[in-house]
Amino acid sequence: MINPIWLRSFCTLVELGHFTRTAERLHMTQSGVSQHVRKLEEQLDTQLLVREGKQFSLTDAGQTLYQQGGGILQALQQLQQAVRQDPPFAGVVRVTSPGSMGLKLYADLLDLQQQHPQLVLDYRFTSNSGVEQAIAQLDSDIGLMTRQPTLSEVHSHKVGQESLLLVTPVQSPSLTWASLTQLGFIDHPDGAHHASLLLGANYPEFEYSEPLSTRGFSNQISQILEPVSRGLGFTVLPAYAVDAFTRPELIKVHALSVPVSEPIYLCYRRKSALPQRVLSVIDVIKTLL
Amino acid sequence: MINPIWLRSFCTLVELGHFTRTAERLHMTQSGVSQHVRKLEEQLDTQLLVREGKQFSLTDAGQTLYQQGGGILQALQQLQQAVRQDPPFAGVVRVTSPGSMGLKLYADLLDLQQQHPQLVLDYRFTSNSGVEQAIAQLDSDIGLMTRQPTLSEVHSHKVGQESLLLVTPVQSPSLTWASLTQLGFIDHPDGAHHASLLLGANYPEFEYSEPLSTRGFSNQISQILEPVSRGLGFTVLPAYAVDAFTRPELIKVHALSVPVSEPIYLCYRRKSALPQRVLSVIDVIKTLL
DNA sequence: GTTTATCATCACAAAATGTAATCAATTTTT
DNA sequence: AAAAATTGATTACATTTTGTGATGATAAAC
Structure with missing residues (x-):
């Protein structure tokens, strides 16, 4: 009986044309893929691949095996889906x-x-x-x-969609461009992108001014508002991230005149x-x- | 991925309705069949059989698995046939x-x-x-x-077809019923059957006489003519067995008037x-x- | 010509598979 | 009813299979 695991390795290999990438796709090692193909060839006593340096082409047998085998593999998968009990919340x-x-x-x-x-x-x-x-x-x-x-x-x-919001400390100064640049920016992985979207739409000065001076950075999204709440700077964040902040009384969220959302x-x-x-x-x- | 060996055990079991007989058919032990079914059920996290004492019936899942699975197994087999190199003389x-x-x-x-x-x-x-x-x-x-x-x-x-032949020692007496019964019969596994076919058709006395007195027996077909060649009795054998005897000069083969063949x-x-x-x-x- | 990428091979640890022995239950025979 | 025989489940264990990491050889890229 053809081993369907080996068959799957073979079919994936044919599609990708590459042992190492096949291994990655199937979460196994290149050595494993190589052996699967070899074992298939041994079991069938038939050459499936014609190795040409690091490339390969398919023999007739390999062609047949790939075409028919692919279908059978799919059928097996579907059968498993059909039979396996499939509870909605487990x-x-x-x-x-x-x-x-x-x-x-x-x-x-x-x-x-x-x-x-x-x-x-x-x-x-x-x-x-x-x-x-x-x-x-x-x-x-x-x-x-x-x-x-x-x-x-x-x-x-x-x-x-999620709105992008400008967030400042509670006791923040005015929202003029000058005060913001003076306050400084608290950055995060998407900070530059978000800031350019929201600020670019609301502050004509944005486009021509210096890059914002960064007063801090965190890649832990739940931590970004911490420095803001302490008055160390402002940031631009999606609404969901703002909502999740545990001390909303320490920050101030501003609705700008041109709303921007992703x-x-x-x-x-x-x-x-x-x-x-x-x-x-x-x-x-x-x-x- | 459904293990096709387990699937085969399951499908055979459904067809035979019997663990032990399934095991025999598949050249494995009953324990193995039992485990295959259990592992299938575990893997699919689904009951396939409803056990009722020593009988069982199929759940819906089992039904599906049997029907679809049987087809897939066949397809796998055929694929193997199609791909496997299949030389005519190896x-x-x-x-x-x-x-x-x-x-x-x-x-x-x-x-x-x-x-x-x-x-x-x-x-x-x-x-x-x-x-x-x-x-x-x-x-x-x-x-x-x-x-x-x-x-x-x-x-x-x-x-x-193969003709049944009466074989006697070379220096045999006449072929009358009396001389044959006196000479005695060398039996073999099909001896009684062959004798009744050939002798019954050629000797009217056969039907009414005593059973032939047996002077020897061998289940090694190539050895049966040995006692005949030594004059110990006659026998009835298919032609191919007679042809294979190494010392034809020591025996005599008789064409009876009513030929009989199998x-x-x-x-x-x-x-x-x-x-x-x-x-x-x-x-x-x-x-x- | 050197470096890198790719595939084959090997040895070995881990996992699976299949069997024999045994048990529990059901059915058949006596 | 009791005893015997079937039948399927379970367990322990030896065997086989499987996948990986290490290493080596060869082709491609630089």
């Missing part, structure tokens, strides 16, 4: 998002997890491109991004049939954003 | 037949093997029902029988796609009989 769901909206989502999803003790949430914070990668590599079930993904494997649609895209892997628990969480996320 | 071919025609065939097939050094013949002698069983249980690729098989898995068609049926497993080497040997056998 099992692991892996969510990845940038920090800002994560602060809100994570709390809300923990509520959900408390309602469904069988549900296990694996929530990871990372950059937009990290989200995209995680989805494409099957490392995450659901992703949230503030831009559309570029990889073709990743499906996305807009599910909401879209939020919900992403998951195209084609791969999603288990019920992932669909459930997607539904919940949509109601939250 | 590999093991297992032939099973009763002794008589085996004596001729085995020699001829050894000739074939000498012409094709890659070919390996596994020739086993057994009874008609043994042949049938061996085919049905996939223990043999080709079988030869002198009656039609009864098992539905076994396909057969007539490829020839049909020869060539058998192989229905449906299972035969590898090229088996087809080759089948062709050769047909030319030999």
Whole structure:
């Protein structure tokens, strides 16, 4: 009986044309891929690949095996999906998002997890491109991004938006450009980007002035407002991150005359049939954003 | 990924409704079958069988898995057939037949093997029902029988016949019924059957007389003519067995007035796609009989 | 010509698989 | 009813398979 694990390695290899990349895709070592192919060839007593230096081409047998085998593998997967019991609120769901909206989502999803003790949430914070990668590599079930993904494997649609807000200490001076530059900027991973969006739209001076003087930086999204609350500077943050700050009385949030917001895209892997628990969480996320 | 070995155990179990018989069919132990099913259920986190004492029925999931899974297994098998290199004269071919025609065939097939050094013949002698069983249980690729098989898995068609011959010592007396009974019978596994066929058709006395007095027995087909050649008795043998005797000058073969012969049926497993080497040997056998 | 990237091979640790022995239960025989 | 025989589940263990890391060889890139 053909070993479907070996077959999968072979089919992936044919698609990628590259042992090392196949290994990465399948979360195994290059040595493993090499051996899988060799064992397939041994078992079938048939050469599948014609090795040409570091390239290879397919023999007729290899061609057949790839075409037919791919279909069978899919059928096996689908069968597993069809038969496996698939409860809507049990099992692991892996969510990845940038920090800002994560602060809100994570709390809300923990509520959900408390309602469904069988549900296990694996929530990871990372950059937009990290989200995209995680989805494409099957490392995450659901992703949230503030831009559309570029990889073709990743499906996305807009599910909401988050306003960018100017945040200053409570006892802040006026909101003139001069006072802001004097107060100084508290930076964070998306700080420059957010600042240019919001400030550029509201302060004509922004475009021509010096870069903002940075008075601090944190990549821990929940910590960014701490220096602001102590009067050390101002920042520009998505609303969800502001909402999550524990001492709102120490900061002041300003509605500027030209509101700016970033879209939020919900992403998951195209084609791969999603288990019920992932669909459930997607539904919940949509109601939250 | 669903393990196709486990799946095969499960599908066979569903068909046979019986763990122990499934184990026999698949050449494994009952314990193994039991574990395969359990592991499938564990992996899919789904009950497949509802155990009812020693019986069982299928859950919905089990039903689906059986139906879809069976198809996938077949597809896998066929793919393997299609891809596996399948030389016409290399590999093991297992032939099973009763002794008589085996004596001729085995020699001829050894000739074939000498012409094709890659070919390996596994020739086993057994009874008609043994042949049938061996085919049905996939223990043999080709079988030869002198009656039609009864098992539905076994396909057969007539490829020839072998004459039954009366064999006496060279210096035998007349062929009257009286002299034969006085000479005595050398028996072998099919002896009684063959004798009744041939003698019953040629000696009206046969039906009413005492059972033949037996002067010897051998289940080694090539040895049966030894006691005959020494004058110890006569026997009735298929022609192929007589032809194989090394000292033909010591025996006398008699053409009786009513010739009797047994049909020869060539058998192989229905449906299972035969590898090229088996087809080759089948062709050769047909030319030999 | 040197460096880097890529694939094959090998030795070994970890994991899986299959079996025999045993147990528990059900069915059949006496 | 009791005894015997079947049948499937479970367990312990030996064997086999599998995947990895290390190493080496060869092709591509610089």
